[in-house]
Amino acid sequence: MAKVSMTVNGKTVTREVEGRTLLSTFLREDLGLTGTHIGCDTSQCGACTVHVDGQQVKGCTVFALDVDGADIRTIEGMANKDGSLSVIQQAFQDHHGLQCGFCTPGMVMAAASLLAVNPKPTEAEIRHHLEGNLCRCTGYHNIVKAVMAASGQDVGSIAAE
Amino acid sequence: MRDFEFVKPATVADAVKALAADGAQPLSGGQTLIPTMKQRLNTPERLVSLTGIAEMKGVCKGEGGLHVGAATPHAVVARDAAAYYPALAALAGGIGDPAVRSRGTIGGSLANNDPSACYPSAALASGATIVTNTRKIAADDYFQGLFSTALEEGEIITEVRFPIPEKAAYVKFNQPASRFALAGVFVAKFSGGVRVAITGASNDGVFRWAEAESALGANFAPSSLEGLNLSGDDMISDLHGTGAYRAHLAKVLTKRAVIAAS
Numbered sequence: 380m381a382k383v384s385m386t387v388n389g390k391t392v393t394r395e396v397e398g399r400t401l402l403s404t405f406l407r408e409d410l411g412l413t414g415t416h417i418g419c420d421t422s423q424c425g426a427c428t429v430h431v432d433g434q435q436v437k438g439c440t441v442f443a444l445d446v447d448g449a450d451i452r453t454i455e456g457m458a459n460k461d462g463s464l465s466v467i468q469q470a471f472q473d474h475h476g477l478q479c480g481f482c483t484p485g486m487v488m489a490a491a492s493l494l495a496v497n498p499k500p501t502e503a504e505i506r507h508h509l510e511g512n513l514c515r516c517t518g519y520h521n522i523v524k525a526v527m528a529a530s531g532q533d534v535g536s537i538a539a540e
Numbered sequence: 541m542r543d544f545e546f547v548k549p550a551t552v553a554d555a556v557k558a559l560a561a562d563g564a565q566p567l568s569g570g571q572t573l574i575p576t577m578k579q580r581l582n583t584p585e586r587l588v589s590l591t592g593i594a595e596m597k598g599v600c601k602g603e604g605g606l607h608v609g610a611a612t613p614h615a616v617v618a619r620d621a622a623a624y625y626p627a628l629a630a631l632a633g634g635i636g637d638p639a640v641r642s643r644g645t646i647g648g649s650l651a652n653n654d655p656s657a658c659y660p661s662a663a664l665a666s667g668a669t670i671v672t673n674t675r676k677i678a679a680d681d682y683f684q685g686l687f688s689t690a691l692e693e694g695e696i697i698t699e700v701r702f703p704i705p706e707k708a709a710y711v712k713f714n715q716p717a718s719r720f721a722l723a724g725v726f727v728a729k730f731s732g733g734v735r736v737a738i739t740g741a742s743n744d745g746v747f748r749w750a751e752a753e754s755a756l757g758a759n760f761a762p763s764s765l766e767g768l769n770l771s772g773d774d775m776i777s778d779l780h781g782t783g784a785y786r787a788h789l790a791k792v793l794t795k796r797a798v799i800a801a802s
């Protein structure tokens with residue numbers, strides 16, 4: 380076991396972990412932040428997407444000890460300060476961007492990292508950016524619409540339902 | 541996953557020391573190593589993280605071309621190499637997905653030498669030099685077949701030096717599920733000749749297509765490739781495509797790369 384410290388959604392946390400403890404395991408089991416989902420655990424689905432120092436990563440493919448000292452943001456840190464949904468989260472609700480919701484935390488984190496560097500993406504850019512996030516039930520149209528809407532753009536141009 | 545000791549040195553010298561122990565292995569972005577450890581295909585006793593070594597990170601112009609630190613993530617190469625070597629930057633920006641590009645590194649990709657990886661084609665077509673803690677290896681001597689390289693036990697790649705071609709392009713046909721290359725071709729035109737490296741296709745990993753190189757050296761145009769054909773015999777055959785399919789695809793992509801580079 381070794382000591383690891385990081386800032387998670389603005390709070391500093393310190394715990395003892397094994398070398399093999401993944402960031403996703405650390406968040407879910409050590410910190411109880413179960414919003415970060417484990418879909419595949421094989422680096423394919425993106426359900427575990429979180430931000431490390433502002434960069435989007437798959438939490439299941441990073442060791443907690445390797446991000447010692449980092450600034451981590453998870454879906455639990457995405458709502459507004461007063462607890463209301465952030466613009467991206469609200470857009471997912473408004474545009475039916477989720478059905479079972481399993482992929483949604485990863486989708487929201489990926490969308491946030493796209494909009495941080497590209498505030499007005501095209502439909503193609505949104506689809507390209509979400510390549511590493513799989514949704515097995517909603518389908519991608521409404522997710523793309525939600526991201527489009529969250530960027531303040533008209534969603535009318537997006538193809539079929 | 542089996543447990544292991546995790547160490548994170550701050551210098552190449554300390555990393556090399558930490559790697560001298562039995563069962564020690566370097567960890568860079570982990571985008572290949574962590575999934576293989578979960579499957580217990582790999583069970584290191586100690587992982588030496590290279591992500592905290594400042595001297596192994598970054599992109600800069602230097603002697604002999606563009607120097608890329610081995611622990612530089614794909615996303616940083618995509619951004620910082622764009623002004624100097626656009627084809628290399630575009631290749632880095634097309635690897636996997638954004639999360640893979642945040643963590644995965646050029647050193648990890650070249651050390652792994654997956655037959656479907658993108659970077660090996662850039663290194664081979666550019667005639668890059670792989671710099672390690674002990675020596676400099678020419679790309680032509682470095683790649684030694686499927687998942688196999690000239691690296692010795694405990695040796696780490698610290699930097700990759702890319703001569704910058706006059707014209708270059710990488711064109712990849714994605715395997716749609718994994719986003720690795722079903723075939724990918726990197727074409728680089730230098731004043732002294734053309735180099736063509738093909739990834740994703742051969743059972744022996746990345747290779748140079750000599751006939752295409754001489755034809756394009758004489759005339760850098762897609763029509764120069766008309767009469768040439770790659771054999772499908774030594775190509776990867778799997779559920780995504782037969783060897784003959786990959787051989788054909790590689791030729792088509794070579795033409796597209798020449799057009800994209802022109």
Ligand SMILES: Cc1cc2nc3c(=O)[nH]c(=O)nc-3n(C[C@H](O)[C@H](O)[C@H](O)COP(=O)(O)OP(=O)(O)OC[C@H]3O[C@@H](n4cnc5c(N)ncnc54)[C@H](O)[C@@H]3O)c2cc1C
Pocket residue numbers: 422423565566567568569570571572573574590610611634635636637640643644645646647648649651652654656657658659691695696697698718719720721
């Ligand atoms: C979903 C997904 C999609 C992907 N798509 C693509 C793609 O389209 N194209 C592509 O090319 N790749 C793709 N990859 C692979 C990705 O680019 C990896 O990041 C890369 O192959 C390995 O780099 P790494 O830094 O993650 O290395 P690691 O996983 O940390 O290490 C890989 C191996 O290299 C060794 N090693 C690492 N660094 C060094 C070093 N400096 N010196 C010596 N040995 C070292 C390690 O010990 C290990 O054996 C994909 C991966 C995933 C998960």
Ligand code: FES
Pocket residue numbers: 416417418419420421422423424425426427428437438439440
């Ligand atoms: S759980 Fe991490 S990518 Fe699927």
Ligand code: FES
Pocket residue numbers: 476477478479480481482483513514515516517518
């Ligand atoms: S909403 Fe169910 S997997 Fe995407």
